Amino acid sequence: MNTITTIIKDPNRIIYQNNIPKSHLSDGLQLKYGQAELLVYPVTTAEVSQIVQYAYSKGINITTRGAGTNLVGSTIPNGGIIIDLSLMNTIVELDKETFTITVQPGILLQDLQQWVEKQDLFYPPDPGAKNATIGGNISTNAGGMRAVKYGVTRDYVQAIEVVMADGSVLNFGSKNVKDNTGLSLKHLFIGSEGTLGIITQCTLKLIAKPKAFETLIIGFKSIDLAIANITTILQTLTPTALEFVERQVAQWGERYSGFQFPLPNAQAYLIVMLDGADHQTILQQRQQLLANLTDCEHFIAETVEQASQIWAVRGSLVRAVEAVTEQDPIDIVVPINKIADFIHYTKQLEAKTGVRMLAFGHAGDGNIHLCLLRDGREQAQWQRLLEQVHCALYLKCHQLGGLPSAEHGIGTAKVNYFKQAIPEDNRQLMQAIKQQFDRKNILNNQVYILQI
């Protein structure tokens, strides 16, 4: 691959086989590893284009990665070249007149959010991994907590610049708010997990920053009561976020974060975030909300600290688990009226298999995250159990009309459950599209799309 050195002239941005950090041969879980001949760090679209053009001419596989927070194996390389876009992380343009920001794909979500909020603007999507890149967010149509009110990443992508499999550079979308000018190739790219091209620039929609926020925590005597109130809340108003946590799950976060949830006698919680133009708007929403709730107690965070502590407990759940044991993360989504059914099923399955399962997640949109705890089991036993639990969970999810991925993607990890969820005719159309966009099948060919 001598040609690469003529494309990327800075030797610090080319790393050869044996020197590639182990973390770059894996995903965010660091449990499985692939192999690659070369890791490159391009800094311009032109460099990406030339690398891809070269790889295409030789039929070399390419795996694209941002911050490597992926949880489903999409960044585990299948030989060939790893393109790491993390150095392409600059803000290209803030256009206050059209409420858009144009950035390179390697910018971290947290950096983007902080930067725009300093301008009194707001980028609503808020996936859990704040250290993920925007390019990765677009490739998985990342969602997060604020999706209840504001929608997911898809809803904020105005335009993308993409390097196609043959190295050509195309643009999809624009700064126009409405667009019915031809098939929406932009929407096809969003969530395509790097299989159709490499996003090298993106223009995102911003909104005015809400001036006031409030966090409430509502305690219930049972998970059933908590879940029964989700629909009531959504019929009353659209909260910014609506999360559910069971008491026993909250304890993990409490121990890890050092903060306590209020209402310690509750068995299950709904955490509600409200936002608005001013305190008065918040007050009204709060009154509407509380007027319609039944069989519960509530606590209103009166200070920023109190709110931060509640979110710190919620936000630390995964890390709390990982500090104790290896865990397998699940990202299923069910229609919002099936949340209780699914949660109950996880409890049955826990009793049956002995695998501890911590369920929590985005109650407002039916996106349930589970941590399946390894708890010191030997590798072979854990793999067998995991397969058994996965089969059962994804089947139940399917039977409830759910899907195996809300926001993590399919990657390599969920191929079987993808096949279960998506009929063969649909899968063939996806493959036909992949074939048209990447005739030599070099881009992220390790992930699901060619194995279905």
Added chain:
Amino acid sequence: MNTITTIIKDPNRIIYQNNIPKSHLSDGLQLKYGQAELLVYPVTTAEVSQIVQYAYSKGINITTRGAGTNLVGSTIPNGGIIIDLSLMNTIVELDKETFTITVQPGILLQDLQQWVEKQDLFYPPDPGAKNATIGGNISTNAGGMRAVKYGVTRDYVQAIEVVMADGSVLNFGSKNVKDNTGLSLKHLFIGSEGTLGIITQCTLKLIAKPKAFETLIIGFKSIDLAIANITTILQTLTPTALEFVERQVAQWGERYSGFQFPLPNAQAYLIVMLDGADHQTILQQRQQLLANLTDCEHFIAETVEQASQIWAVRGSLVRAVEAVTEQDPIDIVVPINKIADFIHYTKQLEAKTGVRMLAFGHAGDGNIHLCLLRDGREQAQWQRLLEQVHCALYLKCHQLGGLPSAEHGIGTAKVNYFKQAIPEDNRQLMQAIKQQFDRKNILNNQVYILQI
């Protein structure tokens, strides 16, 4: 086509060549006509599937239509079979727990809106043609006035059932709020103008019905002042609708509707609709809005009648024009900070060509509708002038970063301007997708996608 009578047994639902109403050989403008051998009115997905399967086997062209309100030639048939879906207009299911409604595609927008509002629910998309079908709305990703706050049709399509070109029946999307399970074929279908398949059922997202609405009209001394305040408004809050109308354009609506706009001395207006959970929310929004506006006078509709009259003037503009002269409708979109540039250009072009142009539209999202008035010109002269004006308008739109269709689609009418707006590589990808979805190219093959 004897086989058709074995599929559709009711002879009233099959109309042969000479008996096909002339209106069914055209679009909403009724200016150009195509031809067809057969017009059928299926009532089930199975009938649609069998008709398409038959047509596919014989290589017979199919043109699909709903209410026939299309303005860009998409319903002008190219021989073969016209499938009219207007009898497939039932409500299949209201699912209050998931905030979704499942309907057949032939239901009219106005019927759907009224029905769900009686249930205290709300279908936010509100395109101008209330007598269009939901299937047509999805096929053109229709927008309308409330897109400023609520988005376009795309944002409310949860799932579609589609008859593919070979007659197979596929489903895309689900009742799940989040979805990152494979390429989004659903989003590819939305706005595809009937080229990829025939939508036979759709599940739409609903929201709780806002309890309070208010209409304000704001008068300015010039169109420049009006447009300068659009950004100010959008930075302050997100109105439900934000429309602009010039005084001289408003007069057309006033004469036709018999109602008067308030503030008769203004030269240009912004009409603002606000909505919220209660009157208090509205009041707050109104105060925020008015506090930030400059160089204007305003009128608040105190009664439902006053609000209705304002919207009646706005809503009657196209009919007011059409009562006087034939008109050519334009549906361009520009980034919101380019609205003034585009409006000024239309005035120059009007002065240069003598073709009267009435501009109005959705200020909040940059979607400008123009009526180009024929004013008694002879056909040949009108066609020459129209081509000249189109060339100039779409070029200007393109130079401003705009697009030739915000919500009407490309159809047959805008092929040249589509080519100008969308690079060849992108067009080839669209054709490649069409080819994969419809290998014999029988579905709506009169429209742009194969002529690019």
